[in-house]
Amino acid sequence: MVLRELRWTDIEELAALEREVFPQDAWAEPTWWAELAGRPHRDYVVEEDQHGIAGYAGLNLGGETADVMTIAVATRAQGRGLGRSLIDALVERARRDGAEYRILEVRGDNAAARGLYEKAGFELLTTRRRYYQPGDVDAHIMRRTLRGETP
Numbered sequence: 001m002v003l004r005e006l007r008w009t010d011i012e013e014l015a016a017l018e019r020e021v022f023p024q025d026a027w028a029e030p031t032w033w034a035e036l037a038g039r040p041h042r043d044y045v046v047e048e049d050q051h052g053i054a055g056y057a058g059l060n061l062g063g064e065t066a067d068v069m070t071i072a073v074a075t076r077a078q079g080r081g082l083g084r085s086l087i088d089a090l091v092e093r094a095r096r097d098g099a100e101y102r103i104l105e106v107r108g109d110n111a112a113a114r115g116l117y118e119k120a121g122f123e124l125l126t127t128r129r130r131y132y133q134p135g136d137v138d139a140h141i142m143r144r145t146l147r148g149e150t151p
């Protein structure tokens with residue numbers, strides 16, 4: 001596995017992976033172009049294996065709070081610790097940027113993502129009832145405090 005910065009040449013592959021892992025609300029290529037154009041505040045990393053991009057994740061930086069924009073692992077690579085290594089990479093990048101907190105939003109029905117975030121030290125901050133429509137699914141806002149943590 002190789003962890004590296006997102007490049008514009010990854011966009012087509014990322015859009016295809018989005019359709020695989022977020023079939024309801026995949027980011028299409030124009031969204032990825034906009035995210036890349038948002039640098040340096042937007043900060044994305046990808047993990048590559050012998051088949052190509054196996055996972056990716058990104059942050060919005062620049063203030064006391066770093067927001068997780070997205071995180072995903074290709075179906076073929078899930079359950080092997082890649083999500084955890086991506087979230088750890090984001091924590092390190094947020095800390096380097098001076099963020100005191102990391103915030104994210106996750107669907108209440110996404111057990112895998114909630115398990116990952118809890119393991120990575122995020123705590124439930126608040127719940128937005130029936131935020132995701134259709135389906136009446138709650139949004140869970142989770143936070144990890146970086147201030148005072150030793151790297």
Ligand SMILES: CC(C)(COP(=O)(O)OP(=O)(O)OC[C@H]1O[C@@H](n2cnc3c(N)ncnc32)[C@H](O)[C@@H]1OP(=O)(O)O)[C@@H](O)C(=O)NCCC(=O)NCCS
Nearest residue numbers: 021071072073078079080081082083084111112113115116
């Ligand atoms: C959520 C996701 C990124 C996790 O990535 P992953 O590489 O499979 O996760 P890891 O192997 O690193 O697992 C880390 C922890 O997450 C939790 N976890 C992972 N898969 C899980 C599952 N299916 N059910 C419950 N918990 C799960 C566990 O706590 C796990 O720790 P453990 O293995 O010590 O029990 C991946 O499932 C994914 O891409 N899902 C589709 C996209 C998505 O939902 N993204 C998040 C949007 S908020």
